[in-house]
Amino acid sequence: MFSSLFSDSKGSIPSAKTIVSTAASVAASAMVIRSITRELVPYELQQYFFFNIHKLFKSFSNEIIVIIEEFDGLGSNQIYKAADAYIGAKISPSTTRFMVTMPEKENKISTSMAKNQEIFDKFNGVRFKWRQITRNVESKSLRYSGQSATQQSEIRYFELCFHKKHKKLVFESYFPYVLIESKKVKEEKKTLKIHTLNNEHVRRYSGDYSWNSIKLDHPATFETLGMDTELKKMIVDDLDRFVRRKEFYEKVGKAWKRGYLLYGPPGTGKSSLIAAMANYLNFDIYDLELNDIHTNSDLRRLLINTGNQSILVVEDIDCTLELEDRKAEENTLKILRSNPVMQAQTINIVRKSKPNQITLSGLLNFIDGLWSSCGDERIIVVTTNHKEYLDPALLRPGRMDMHIHMSYCTPCAFKTLASNYLGITNYPRFPEIKALLEEVMVTPAEVAEQLMRNEDPNKAIEDIIEFLHEKKRENEEEEEEAKRLILQQQQQQQIPKDEEIKENIGN
Numbered sequence: 001m002f003s004s005l006f007s008d009s010k011g012s013i014p015s016a017k018t019i020v021s022t023a024a025s026v027a028a029s030a031m032v033i034r035s036i037t038r039e040l041v042p043y044e045l046q047q048y049f050f051f052n053i054h055k056l057f058k059s060f061s062n063e064i065i066v067i068i069e070e071f072d073g074l075g076s077n078q079i080y081k082a083a084d085a086y087i088g089a090k091i092s093p094s095t096t097r098f099m100v101t102m103p104e105k106e107n108k109i110s111t112s113m114a115k116n117q118e119i120f121d122k123f124n125g126v127r128f129k130w131r132q133i134t135r136n137v138e139s140k141s142l143r144y145s146g147q148s149a150t151q152q153s154e155i156r157y158f159e160l161c162f163h164k165k166h167k168k169l170v171f172e173s174y175f176p177y178v179l180i181e182s183k184k185v186k187e188e189k190k191t192l193k194i195h196t197l198n199n200e201h202v203r204r205y206s207g208d209y210s211w212n213s214i215k216l217d218h219p220a221t222f223e224t225l226g227m228d229t230e231l232k233k234m235i236v237d238d239l240d241r242f243v244r245r246k247e248f249y250e251k252v253g254k255a256w257k258r259g260y261l262l263y264g265p266p267g268t269g270k271s272s273l274i275a276a277m278a279n280y281l282n283f284d285i286y287d288l289e290l291n292d293i294h295t296n297s298d299l300r301r302l303l304i305n306t307g308n309q310s311i312l313v314v315e316d317i318d319c320t321l322e323l324e325d326r327k328a329e330e331n332t333l334k335i336l337r338s339n340p341v342m343q344a345q346t347i348n349i350v351r352k353s354k355p356n357q358i359t360l361s362g363l364l365n366f367i368d369g370l371w372s373s374c375g376d377e378r379i380i381v382v383t384t385n386h387k388e389y390l391d392p393a394l395l396r397p398g399r400m401d402m403h404i405h406m407s408y409c410t411p412c413a414f415k416t417l418a419s420n421y422l423g424i425t426n427y428p429r430f431p432e433i434k435a436l437l438e439e440v441m442v443t444p445a446e447v448a449e450q451l452m453r454n455e456d457p458n459k460a461i462e463d464i465i466e467f468l469h470e471k472k473r474e475n476e477e478e479e480e481e482a483k484r485l486i487l488q489q490q491q492q493q494q495i496p497k498d499e500e501i502k503e504n505i506g507n
Contacts, residue, residue: 063161063163064163070155070156075374076305082178082182083178083182084182085189087113087119087158088110088113089111090121091111098112099112113132115134123174123177131158131159136154137154191216192279193213193215193216195286196289197288198210198212218275220276221276221280225416226414226416226420226448227406227407239281246376257377257378258378258402259381260379260381260402261395261400263386263387263405265408266445267443267444267445268407268408270315278311281311282309283311286306286310286313287313288302290314293358296365299362303366304375308376309376310378311378312378314381316384318390363394387403409446411434413447414447415430418451422460441471446467447464450467
C-alpha cells in the first residue's frame with residue numbers, strides 16, 4: 001500500500017509535490033479519525049487505551065525512575081536535602097545552567113541545580129541521571145486589604161533515572177554514599193545561622209510556616225563571657241556530655257535533647273551565653289517568638305521544621321506567654337461546675353477574649369511529650385527575668401534539665417571583662433574593685449559599658465571605681481528610703497491603736 005503511494009507504475013521515485021500532497025492527506029485523515037474518536041469513544045475508554053499503550057511501551061524499557069520529593073508528610077525528606085547538597089557540589093564546568101547564591105554577610109558561594117534541569121553522575125562505573133522538577137501549584141484563594149488573590153506555591157522533587165539492573169546498587173550503595181557525601185559538603189559550607197519566623201501576614205494567608213535565616217555573626221565564646229569560671233566549666237562539660245551520648249539516650253529511651261533555663265536580671269549575659277553555646281557546638285539558633293503563634297498546631301508545625309543540631313530559644317517566656325496558674329484554674333473550675341449557666345458564659349467570654357492562643361500543655365508536649373522525639377541533638381533554652389513566675393511543670397527535670405542563674409557581676413567576671421575590653425589581666429587596684437563588687441549589685445552589661453568609654457586602661461579603671469562608688473551611694477540611699485517608708489507605715493498603723501486605747505480609757 002505504502003509502496004504504491006510513493007512510486008508510480010514504472011517504479012520511478014515520486015516528485016516532491018506528490019510526497020507533500022500524500023503527507024497532507026494522511027495528516028488530514030488522522031485528524032478526522034482523532035475527532036471522531038473524541039466524539040464517539042467514551043473518555044474512560046480513551047484513557048484505558050492510552051494507559052495500556054503506554055504500559056506496553058514501558059515494559060520494553062530498561063529505565064527506572066525514582067521520585068524523591070522535598071517533603072515527607074509534615075517533615076522534610078532527608079534524601080531530598082542530601083541530594084540537593086550532593087548534586088550542587090557535583091556541577092561541572094560543562095554545566096550550562098545552574099543556580100549560584102551567596103547570602104548576606106557570608107563569603108562562600110553556593111551552587112545548586114536550576115529549576116527543571118538535569119545533570120549526570122557516575123558511581124562505581126554506573127551512569128545516573130538526576131533531573132530537578134519544579135511545578136507551580138495554585139492553592140486556595142486569599143483575601144486581604146479588600147483584594148483577592150490566588151496564592152502560588154511550588155512543588156519540588158528529584159527524578160533519578162538508571163538502568164533497572166542497577167536497582168540493588170542504588171538502594172544499597174549509591175543512596176548511602178549520597179547521604180555521607182552530602183554531610184561532608186554541608187560541613188564544609190556550613191555557617192552558623194539564626195532563624196526567625198516568616199512574616200505573620202505570609203503565615204496567616206499562605207499557611208507557610210517555614211523559617212527565614214541569616215548568618216549568625218556573634219563573637220561570643222566561653223572564653224570571653226563575663227561569668228564565673230566554675231559555672232562556665234560546668235556548662236561546657238554538660239554540653240560535651242550531651243553531644244557524645246546519642247547511644248545512651250537511645251538505650252534509656254529518651255529523646256536526644258537537653259533543656260536549659262537561664263534566669264536572672266536583665267543585662268547579666270543570657271543572650272551572650274546562648275551565642276557562645278551555638279559557637280561552641282556549631283549549632284544553628286531558632287529564635288521562637290511565642291506571641292507570634294496563635295495555635296498549638298501552628299507551634300508543632302514550626303518546631304517540626306527546625307533542623308537537627310540546633311538550639312531552640314524562647315526568650316523572656318514570662319513576658320511572651322501567659323502561662324496559666326493551674327491552682328487558680330482548678331479553683332475556678334470547682335466554682336463553675338456548680339453553676340452550668342455561669343460555666344457556659346465564662347467559656348464564651350474566654351473564647352472571645354483569647355480566640356487563638358497556645359497553651360502551656362501545647363508547649364510542654366513538644367518539650368517533653370511525644371512530639372519531642374521529632375528530631376535529634378537539639379537544645380532548648382528558655383530565658384526569664386523572674387523564675388518564680390513560671391509554672392513548676394515547665395521547670396522540672398526532663399524539660400529544663402539545667403537551671404543556670406545569671407548573676408550580677410562577680411570579681412572573676414570583671415577580670416574577664418577587663419581582659420576583653422582593656423587587654424589587662426592584673427592591676428594594682430583590682431582588690432579595691434573586688435571589694436566593691438561584693439557590696440554593689442551591677443550587671444556585666446553595665447560594667448562593659450563603663451569599660452568601653454575609655455581606651456586608656458588607667459583612666460578606665462578609675463572610671464569603673466568611681467561608677468561602683470556611685471552605685472554604692474545610690475544603694476545606700478535606696479535602703480535608707482526603704483527603711484523610712486517602713487517606719488512611716490508602722491507609725492500610721494500605730495496611731496489608730498493609740499486612739500483606740502484612749503477611747504477605751506475614757507469610757
